[in-house]
Amino acid sequence: MESRSTALRRVLCGLGVAGLAALAACAPKQVAVVAPPPPVIVVPPKPTPPNGAQLDMTIPPVAADGERHTVNYGISTPQAVWNLRSAFNVAALNCTEAQYAPILAGYKRFLTVYDKSLDKANAEIDRSFRTGHTRRDAIVARESYQTQVYNYFSLPPAGTGFCEAAMGVASDLETVTPDQFETWSYIGLAKMEKPFKDFFNAFEKYRADLAAWESQFGGGLVTVRPSFEQQTARAQETYAP
Numbered sequence: 001m002e003s004r005s006t007a008l009r010r011v012l013c014g015l016g017v018a019g020l021a022a023l024a025a026c027a028p029k030q031v032a033v034v035a036p037p038p039p040v041i042v043v044p045p046k047p048t049p050p051n052g053a054q055l056d057m058t059i060p061p062v063a064a065d066g067e068r069h070t071v072n073y074g075i076s077t078p079q080a081v082w083n084l085r086s087a088f089n090v091a092a093l094n095c096t097e098a099q100y101a102p103i104l105a106g107y108k109r110f111l112t113v114y115d116k117s118l119d120k121a122n123a124e125i126d127r128s129f130r131t132g133h134t135r136r137d138a139i140v141a142r143e144s145y146q147t148q149v150y151n152y153f154s155l156p157p158a159g160t161g162f163c164e165a166a167m168g169v170a171s172d173l174e175t176v177t178p179d180q181f182e183t184w185s186y187i188g189l190a191k192m193e194k195p196f197k198d199f200f201n202a203f204e205k206y207r208a209d210l211a212a213w214e215s216q217f218g219g220g221l222v223t224v225r226p227s228f229e230q231q232t233a234r235a236q237e238t239y240a241p
Contacts, residue, residue, distance in 0.1 A: 059204070090150060
């Protein structure tokens, strides 16, 4: 039979062990710290030129006066009349889809109804080019300018908008009398030119967006991920029967 002192020591030891267990249970548990995954860089698609245009184009600049200096900038009334005729001619030749049939009919009417104004403009333009030039140089200068006008209105990226504008001009001219035509030519020319100016503005925005994209994502440090549509198309090509 153990003594009272031995029994007391056994009880105290038991209490000590229980206390340590209780303290261990109350102590905060050690949690393994897991480093967060590196951030995922979502790279937006690289900007592309509007309307399928070439990557690098020379477009008319906007001068200090806020106007874009195209072939139609600062021209005389006779030249506005003739440039409108040139634009209408390009539309009649290029806008050949069935929905644009009114353009050709409108152009034929245009040549007939405003023939006197057109003849007058043609003669005045000839005189203006002959000023300070020999006859041969005057012809070359006018033909060179006229080529620029035709090329301007033949710019492919603005083609759809141009045909729509020509449709509107053909309709508007049905209410323009011959005595109003010369003054109205500036309005008609501005309508014909608007799709091209809109394209130039869009192209300048593309250049700014491209510069920002190159600054953030260029330099070969990141890989451009294909878009969801591109990934879907590739998957369909891969697993198509």
